[in-house]
Amino acid sequence: MRYRGRVAGPAAPPPRLRELHEDCALLVAEAWRETVQRYEDEVRELEEALRRGRESQREAEEETRLCAQEAEALRREALELEQLRALLEEELLRVREASELQAEERQREIAYLEDEKAALTLAMADRLRDYQELVQVKTGLSLERPCCFGVHLEAAFFPASVSWASAGCSNTR
Secondary structure, three states, X not given: OOOOOOOOOXXXXXXXXXXXXHHHHHHHHHHHHHXXXXXXXXXXXXXXXXXXXXXXXXXXXXXXXXXHHHHHHHHHHHHHHHHHXXXXXXXXXXXXXXXXXXXXXXXXXHHHHHHHHXXXXXXXXXXXXXXXXXXXXXXXXXXXXXXXXXXXXXXXXXXXXXXXXXXXXXXOO
């Protein structure tokens, strides 16, 4: 075997290989930059989505808090309205009872007044009959007076010739 001399270092690559190596290095560097850029873009998008998500969460929490406050206010209002309804029902019951008592009292007063009216109607009928009897008596007396007046005159001037019974008059002066 023959021994050749030692080579002092690696042999220089052929220019085509060097060119290929540089092209590959450029391609790897470019791919690396694109990958880094893509990951940076994705990270920015994720950070933006996270920021929007957190903002949306804060808004949702605020809306939840406002809804809870509104629900509590509505619950209190409903409780107040229920209490008011109960008070109004009690008042309505008291008013009904008072109205019923007042109606009963008015019915008693009406019955009393109707009884009094009936009694007054009877009393008026009795007085009317008495009045009619008095009118008849007065009419009778009025008709009797001229007759009696004539008899009285005749008796005054001719006392012996007058008969009170035949004249239909009572003997009163």
